[in-house]
Amino acid sequence: MNPKSPDASRRSDRSRRAILDAALALVGEVGYPKLTIEAIAARAGVGKQTIYRWWPSKAAVLLDASLALAGDAGAQAGGDAGAQAAWTGFPDTGDLxxxxxxxxxxxxxxxxxxxxxxxxxxxxxxxxxxxxxxARFNERLLEPQLALYEERLRAAREAGQLAADADLRMVVEMLLGPLTHRWLLRTGPLTHAYADALVDRVLRGVA
Known part of the structure; x- marks a missing residue:
């Protein structure tokens, strides 16, 4: 009886994941300017051409690595129903x-x-x-997340918890804009208390 041939699809999946993990690790260690396809390939234990077979650039690798990281976060939240909902569908407890x-x-x-x-x-x-x-970053990562916010806000508006003429995208931007600004420019600490204060102030203006 001939030995079972290797499963090429499983081998490819392992290689892809190793590449994504290597990209995440390296960008944290050396930063984006010094990140190279060669370094990612060496860390992942694959040939450079293997990476170019699936991605055109290091930025494209990082985009897929970010998507994988978000997926991992959702899986790790699986033991907490509220946390899992936040990653895969906005929680709706009735308390906006x-x-x-x-x-x-x-x-x-x-x-x-x-x-x-x-x-x-x-x-x-x-x-x-x-x-x-x-554009790919917005389409694949950002817009799906913003859509979850809008869906939850739409339900709140229909329940009379938001003003009938509330611009849902603007409300989302009012919530996430200051948070992202503080993170990107490091203008202050990012804490749960700051997040809570943002929600209170924004809802006060659109309720």
């Missing part, structure tokens, strides 16, 4: 303020996570100089 504070606190924790911080800063910088990459 509590739901928003819950998710913004998770966002604060993510911004304070060194793995996420280095990758997100690298993608932000790369997207600013590469419009195509920036």
């Amino acid at each position: 303020a509590a739901d928003l504070k819950h998710v913004l606190r998770l966002t604060v924790d993510e911004f304070n996570d060194e793995r996420y911080d280095a990758t997100a800063r690298a993608l932000t910088a790369a997207g600013a100089s590469d419009p195509e990459l920036g």
Whole structure:
């Protein structure tokens, strides 16, 4: 009986994951400017051409690594129904303020996570100089997250908890804009208390 042939798809999955993990680790160690495809390949234990077979650039690798990191966060939250909902579908307990504070606190924790911080800063910088990459970042990572906020706010508006003429995208930007500004420019500490205060002040203006 012939020995079972190796499963090429499983081998490819392992290689892809090793590449994504290597990119996340390296961007935290050396920063985006010094990150190279060669270094990622060496850390992952694959050939450089293996990476180029799947991604056109180091920025594209980082984008997929960020998506994988977000997926891991959702899986790790699986033991907590509230946390899992925040990653895969916005929680709706009937208390809009509590739901928003819950998710913004998770966002604060993510911004304070060194793995996420280095990758997100690298993608932000790369997207600013590469419009195509920036568009893919918005489409694949940012917009799906913003849509979850809008969906929850829409339900609140229909329940009479927000003004009938509230601009939902603007409310989302009012919540996330200051948080992102403080993280990106390091203008102050990112804490749960700050996230809670943002929710209270924004809802006070649109309730």
